[in-house]
Each structure stands twice: as C-alpha cells, then as structure tokens.
Amino acid sequence: MTATDVASDPAASADRSAPVEDRPSPTGRLRRFGWGLVRGRADDPAWVRPALLALLGATALLYLWSLSESGWANAYYAAAVQAGSSSWKAFLFGSSDGSNFITVDKAPAFLWPMDLSARIFGVSSWSILVPQALEGVATVGVLYAAVRRWFGPVAGLLAGAVAALTPVAVLMFRFNNPDALLVLLMTLGAYAVVRAIESGATRWVVLFGALVGFAFLAKMLQAFLVLPAFGFAYLLAAPVPFWRRVRQLALAAVAMVAAGGWWVALVELWPASSRPYIGGSEDNSVLNLIFGYNGFGRLTGDEVGSVGGGPAGTAGRWGSTGLGRLFDAEYGGQASWLIPAALLLLVVLLVATVRAPRTDRSRAAAVLWGGWLVVTGLAISLGEGIIHPYYTVALVPAVGALVGIGAVWLWQRRSQLWSRLAAAVVIAVSAWWSHELLERTPDWRPHLRTFVLAAGIGLAVLIVLAAQAMARNAAGVVAAAVFAVVLAGPAAYTQATVTTAHTGALPSAGPAQIGFGFRGGGARPGNLGGGRFPPLGRLGNGQAPPGLGTNLPQPGQQSGSNDGNSIGNNPSDTAGTGGTSGNPFPFPSGGIGGILGASEPSAELTKLLSTDGDEYTWVAATVSANQAAGYQLATGYPVMAMGGFNGTDPTPTLAEFEDFVAAGRIHYFIAGGGMGLGRGGAGGAGGGTSDSGEISTWVEQHYDAITVGGTVIYDLTA
Numbered sequence: 001m002t003a004t005d006v007a008s009d010p011a012a013s014a015d016r017s018a019p020v021e022d023r024p025s026p027t028g029r030l031r032r033f034g035w036g037l038v039r040g041r042a043d044d045p046a047w048v049r050p051a052l053l054a055l056l057g058a059t060a061l062l063y064l065w066s067l068s069e070s071g072w073a074n075a076y077y078a079a080a081v082q083a084g085s086s087s088w089k090a091f092l093f094g095s096s097d098g099s100n101f102i103t104v105d106k107a108p109a110f111l112w113p114m115d116l117s118a119r120i121f122g123v124s125s126w127s128i129l130v131p132q133a134l135e136g137v138a139t140v141g142v143l144y145a146a147v148r149r150w151f152g153p154v155a156g157l158l159a160g161a162v163a164a165l166t167p168v169a170v171l172m173f174r175f176n177n178p179d180a181l182l183v184l185l186m187t188l189g190a191y192a193v194v195r196a197i198e199s200g201a202t203r204w205v206v207l208f209g210a211l212v213g214f215a216f217l218a219k220m221l222q223a224f225l226v227l228p229a230f231g232f233a234y235l236l237a238a239p240v241p242f243w244r245r246v247r248q249l250a251l252a253a254v255a256m257v258a259a260g261g262w263w264v265a266l267v268e269l270w271p272a273s274s275r276p277y278i279g280g281s282e283d284n285s286v287l288n289l290i291f292g293y294n295g296f297g298r299l300t301g302d303e304v305g306s307v308g309g310g311p312a313g314t315a316g317r318w319g320s321t322g323l324g325r326l327f328d329a330e331y332g333g334q335a336s337w338l339i340p341a342a343l344l345l346l347v348v349l350l351v352a353t354v355r356a357p358r359t360d361r362s363r364a365a366a367v368l369w370g371g372w373l374v375v376t377g378l379a380i381s382l383g384e385g386i387i388h389p390y391y392t393v394a395l396v397p398a399v400g401a402l403v404g405i406g407a408v409w410l411w412q413r414r415s416q417l418w419s420r421l422a423a424a425v426v427i428a429v430s431a432w433w434s435h436e437l438l439e440r441t442p443d444w445r446p447h448l449r450t451f452v453l454a455a456g457i458g459l460a461v462l463i464v465l466a467a468q469a470m471a472r473n474a475a476g477v478v479a480a481a482v483f484a485v486v487l488a489g490p491a492a493y494t495q496a497t498v499t500t501a502h503t504g505a506l507p508s509a510g511p512a513q514i515g516f517g518f519r520g521g522g523a524r525p526g527n528l529g530g531g532r533f534p535p536l537g538r539l540g541n542g543q544a545p546p547g548l549g550t551n552l553p554q555p556g557q558q559s560g561s562n563d564g565n566s567i568g569n570n571p572s573d574t575a576g577t578g579g580t581s582g583n584p585f586p587f588p589s590g591g592i593g594g595i596l597g598a599s600e601p602s603a604e605l606t607k608l609l610s611t612d613g614d615e616y617t618w619v620a621a622t623v624s625a626n627q628a629a630g631y632q633l634a635t636g637y638p639v640m641a642m643g644g645f646n647g648t649d650p651t652p653t654l655a656e657f658e659d660f661v662a663a664g665r666i667h668y669f670i671a672g673g674g675m676g677l678g679r680g681g682a683g684g685a686g687g688g689t690s691d692s693g694e695i696s697t698w699v700e701q702h703y704d705a706i707t708v709g710g711t712v713i714y715d716l717t718a
Helices: 003-008 010-017 026-039 048-064 075-086 088-093 111-121 125-165 167-172 179-199 202-237 242-269 286-300 332-352 361-382 389-411 417-439 446-469 472-486 488-498 603-610 625-635 654-662 690-702
Strands: 618-623 639-642 666-673 705-708 711-715
Touching: 048 125, 075 088, 075 111, 075 625, 088 111, 111 125, 125 167, 125 179, 125 361, 125 389, 125 488, 167 179, 167 332, 167 389, 167 488, 179 202, 179 361, 179 389, 202 242, 202 286, 202 361, 202 389, 242 286, 332 361, 332 389, 332 417, 332 472, 332 488, 361 389, 389 417, 389 472, 417 446, 417 472, 417 488, 446 472, 446 488, 472 488, 603 618, 603 625, 603 666, 603 705, 603 711, 618 625, 618 654, 625 639, 625 666, 639 690, 654 666, 654 690, 666 690
Parallel strands: 618 639, 618 666
Antiparallel strands: 666 711, 705 711
16 A cells, blocks of 8 residues: 555554554455455445446356366367476477477467466366456456546446457357457557556556567467557557657557567577477468468468468458458357447547547547457458458457447437437447347247347437436436347357357357358257358358369268268268368368367277377377377377378478387377368378378388277387
C-alpha cells in the first residue's frame, strides 16, 4: 500500500498507527480482502462486482464443462505437449517428440502453459485443455477491464458476454490450437493501449509492444494484424506531443522485436545439428517458416510444400475469397453473428465524433477496436493461402468491445431521435442476420430463428417509439431483452459446441451444417470419422475443391489411416495405417487426407511398440506428425514424424534415415500416413515427400512387413 493509499484510506492509516494488539488479525485482513473482492470498488454500484464474478464464473463453467470429452483434441499439438513435459529442449523449441527430431509448425509459446500443466499434473486431456479454457476466462476478464475503463461496467459486461458466447471462442478456448494464447495476449495488448492513451506513459506503450511481440511467439505474423490499430489509436489520441508519441511508438517497436525476436535469434544461432528440424520450413530455418508458410504465404497462397491455398476470388482449396467470406456458409456461424452490428456501431461512433477533440476517447476506442476488426477481418477474407474458419476467433474481442461500447453509447443518448433510430437499425439487422444464419440449419431448432426475427423487429420498433419516455427500470428490462434476443442465436450455437466433442486439425463450432470443414464428435451419415464433411459439391461456395469428388477410395478401400477418416463404408474395412491409399483426397502437392486426426493404434500394436521402448531414441517412425502423434500419445514414447505435419517437410533424407537405422535408434517403421505426393516426388507406400517415398521403398525392399492390429509395420532391428 502506498503513502497515497494510506492518506486516502483513514481505516488503513488507523491500522498503521494503532498499537500492535489493536491491529486486525490475519484472519480479519483476509476477511476484509475477501469482502473487497466480492464488493469491488467502493464507488461502484453494489451490483457491479457480483455481475462481473457471475460473468467470469459462467464463462469458466462454459469453457470447462465436459472438457475431457474431446480427448486429445488436436493430437498433433497434444503430442508436442507430451514431448515438452518430458524434455526441456522439446519445451524450448516446441518439438513434436521428446527426442527432438522435428518441431511443430508454429512458434512454441502457446504450448508452454500446457507443457507446464502437464509437467505438474501429468499428461492428460484435462491437463492440456484446462490452461486453454483459463486463457479464455482471462480474455473475457481483460476485455471487460479494457472496455469498462472508459465506458463503464455495463459496456464492459456486454463486451465480455458477447465474447464469451461467440461460438468460435467457445470452440477454441476448449481446444489446444495456438489461438487461445494469441487472443489473450492481443486483448492484453489492447488493454495496455487503453492505459497508454489515458496517461501517455511510456511504460504502457512499451508494454503493448512487448505483448504483441510475445503474441508473435504464439502464432507468428498473425499477431501483427492488430499493430495498425494499436499504433494509430495511440498516435491519434494520446495526450502528449506528437514527436513524443512517435518516439514512444519506436520504443514499442523495439520492445516488440525483443519480446518475440529473442527466440528467433536463439533458434537461428543454435547449431542445427543439435536442435530439431524446424517443422513447416523448406530449409530448416525459422525465418523461412515465419515469412513463408506462417507468413505472407497465408495471404498470397504461395506456400511451397504446404497443403496450399487457392486463387483469389475463386473456389480455392479453402473456399472462396472475398469480402463476403466471413459471412458465407462455412465461416458465418463461427463469429459473424454480431459483426454487422459491430460495423454499424463503428460507423456511428466515427461519424458522431468527427468534430471531437483529438484526444476524444470514443473515437480512440472506435479506432482501436474497429481497426482491429477491419484489418484482421480483411486478412481472413482476402487471404488466398491456408485460412480456416476458426481463425475468426481473433475477431471476437474487437466485436465484443464495439458492441458493448456502441450499445451503451447510443443508449445514453436515447432521448435523441437519431440515436433511437440508429439503435433500432442495429437491433433489426442483428436479428435478421441471426435469422439468416439459423436458417442455414433448417432442421435444427427451427422455431428459434422465427422468434429471434420477430422479437428483434418488435424491440427495434419499441426502442424508436418508447425508449425516450421509459422509466429507468422499464428501460433496463428492455435493454436486457434486446441482448437476450440478439445473443440467442450464438448462445444456441455455443450450447451445441459445448456438448459436442471436437478432435482433429480443423474444428468447427455449432451444429452440423453445409460447409467445407471438419468437426469432431459422434459420427453422422456421410461424415468422416465424426468429422463434419459436406456432401460433395455442397461446400461453402457451392463447389467442391479442385480434384475433390473424383478418384476417391471406393467402398471397402482403406483410407490410409486408422483414425476414423476412412471413406469406405464397407463394414469389413480395416482402416489401418497400412492402407493402400496414402492420399485419399487427390489434392496436388499433398491432399488433406491424413490431417483430419491422429492414428489410433490397437492395444496389440501399442503393447508391441512400448516393449523395450526405453532402449530406442524413437520407438517408431512414420510419415506425418499426425500419424506419429497417435502412436506417441498411446505409448508415451517418442515417435519420429517423417516430413513433419503433413509429411511434406524435406526431412529426413534417405541417407539420414539409414544412419538412424544403422545406429539402432529406430525400432519400427509404420507404413501409411502422410499426404501423398509432396514436393514433386513419388509418395511411395508412406506418402509424403520424395524423401519419404524413397525411405518407404527402401524399408519395403530391406525388411519384412508384418501386420499388427490391422496396421502394417516393419521391424528395423530384425
């Protein structure tokens, strides 16, 4: 407690000056602290802190409910957590196995909370997923704090509620992809910008730079999409001279580079021979990964060696690009429920404050959160490379903030007709768009969309005609009804998301719907292993991706994985990893078969792989990290992921593999897996790159195949 605090708090001053025997006991101080935690600030209305605690408690319940039903969720990253919990080198580099053969295709910071949790509590679904859920609760709390500072507790609570109930947020904060930590760090950065604009203090400017830099270590260049909004908002509205603002932003840039660049420098300077291969790169360089596969390639589609993107404005592999992408059949239900409202409120704030002083906070907030929404939204909409619907979770804090701020801002001015008309338009548009999204699943809760539309239009009319004359209590009831109606659709999608298990590489929120994506859960007719897959020709853009829908395995043909992704529907299908089709989806440069989920070895195979596991660097090798992940998680021993995530990374070479075998470091080779043809080479039985194909052929020529639990393996020590 500072001297200022003591001076402003007579009780505290009295405690200090009172005799020792008259001071509060530790129990009394603890009781006072607990009451302060529940009551909140002395100048707050009594309902504020309980409402915040209720919001955070409900969010925690929502994000933690039946969390372990998703199992390993994304087994690719779960295996990396297992590795990081057993090896500090794997922890540092983000290796996919404890023997440090290759890293995951991201920077490792998002793994670190899960790694530490697994070290403390053991490797399990809960120890991996609970940190992600807690990051989600923290995001809601930080968003509340950021919005509340300028616009009051009601705006903060509304912003937090919108964020907590957005379906894609519920999905990703219950999953182990990098996005949870990314979104938390960006929201913390926005809070630091708010504090910096308030005071002009350099420490807050440096802090938001450092937070964005650390967010880079969660998901690389995607973290930098908020920089234009953060920098321009501070440059526009901070209460300090212009050139001081410029110098402060330069310091923020230095802090950003330091916070994210230390790991990059460490990896680049570390001898390549004593660290794992950098997964996702073409040349074992983290710089190649940053600026290629995880960088500009996502925008341009030039992602050599990856699963690839598609031409702009066309039906590419990842759906049509364009300004309507966020609202199409695949993306719309994830995060777009209140994006129209957020954009309308953004326009209202900017127009209404056009003549305001430079430091006006309403305009600064519009620039901060609106810039975040617009820049990130455009990147997702126009990106020609690998863009997945769940990336829209990065929009959630901005949407929540704009809705909370704009709604309260208009409500405070409801005595003016223009404000009531603007509010009515926002409500009506939100209800209409919710109706449109719900109509895309016509057999799922059909009455909800009718209720939302009718109630939304009725409330919009009521706002215009009667909001000005309403008593305070009645106005509060109407405002609560408005938010209950506009949040009914996303809340229903959220409930469907929470009650469905999600596994694999491409999770999607909400009930099953037409669109190009994959969602874990109970298998449904026409779906692949419980993953949501649309009827051919019924993708989000009305077309199948190039090549999909032709040359698919026929009923009874093995798919090349035993993770439930077999396309054949013959009850006699084996669906083992030794299947005949290493590339069930005929995409150029390696299709998407094999990245839908991890392998699930039989008990017989698991026992065999685990026998004498401590005697080998890798108990097995197989093509692609997803295949390797299933075996590694089942056995607890490192498995070599040849070719990295999808089997297309150029490692190991045949010569390197022969050396590993000659040294007795690999026990078994598991056939199948991978994504078919990689960088122009024959995939062989194992799929993946030309190197993987050569290795598979070499193994077949020199060792005898045996089948264990439906899976073809080779004993490299025989």
